[in-house]
Amino acid sequence: MIHILFAAAPDRWAQYEHPLTRALDALGLDYVLSPEMDPAQVEYIVYAPNSGHDDFSLFPRARAVLNLWAGVENVVNNPTLTIPLARMVDDEGLTQGMVEWVTGHVLRHHLGMDAHIVNPDRRWVPVAPPLARDRPVTILGFGTLGQACGRALAGLGFEVTGWARSAKDVPGVRTLGGDDTLDTALAGAQIVVLLLPLTEATRNVLDARRLSLLAPGAVVLNPGRGPLIDDDALLAALDSGQVSHATLDVFRVEPLPQDHPFWAHPKVTVCPHIASETRPDSAARVIAENIRRGESGEPFLHLVDRAAGY
Secondary structure (H helix, E strand, O other), X not given: OEEEEEEOOOOHHHHHHHHHHHHHXXXXXXXXXXXXXXOOOOOEEEEOHHHOOOOHHHOOOOOEEEEOOOOOOOOOOOOOOOOOEEOOOOOHHHHHHHHHXXXXXXXXXXXXXXXXXXXXXXXXXXXXXXXXXXXXXXXXXXXXXXXXXHHHHHXXXXXXXXXXXXXXXXXXXXXXXXXXXXXXXHOOOOEEEEOOOOOOOOOOOEOHHHHOOOOOOEEEEEOOOHHHEOHHHHHHHHHHOOEEEEEEOOOOOOOOOOOOHHHHOOOEEEOOOOOOOOOHHHHHHHHHHHXXXXXXXXXXXXXXXXXXXX
């Protein structure tokens, strides 16, 4: 009998109980799954950092923590976490959701749709946008999500550059790797998409100097992590016109405080952290597969590199 603790916000249990049960049953596992369990019995922890659980030393038999989110910055440095930590990476629902959000907002800004949707002065300006092939897009963070977005945009004809700590090989996409190529990836970009994990190395990665590398009037999309951007530098770039618009889905403090200048700025779109939600049905299959692997002695999928922070 496998003892699995569901450790997430209370409202999530109703969403995940049946999908997790179906996924575990489909793999023929013998288990007990509950949001309440004697810590001494727990072997796997299905976890979200907002669960309130922060002392993993209470679970002496636990074999792995299986994160429901892609981001692990709120748990990876927990000193009581000494067992494997896996993050949510290969969830097709999460990936598809991100592709749809990124593609939708890239096209929105590429086509200049805002000026047509909100046009109180009834201005008739028959200026067509360039073709996608003439609109350089750079994606910072070229893991599973970044590559999926890059392939979708390249399929629409955009000139896509994908940057990561180590270079990837994605057909139809220019890929760069390493810190010494980051400036090159940003130089002349007209649209920048931030999909990096949050680590000390990526905090404020888009600062005043790097914003100045973009093409004048560039657009910034951030569905990754709020602290990837220096907020003050972004506001200054928006005011100067170096950045024409920022569509932001993540912030340093969430919900975004009512008095934050992003709310009132005419060149900022605030989205309420909806770019890519973990979907219970698909996420449950990822979780169940990792539990099966743990029980059969196979390597866990999507393990976090503690040194790298993701």
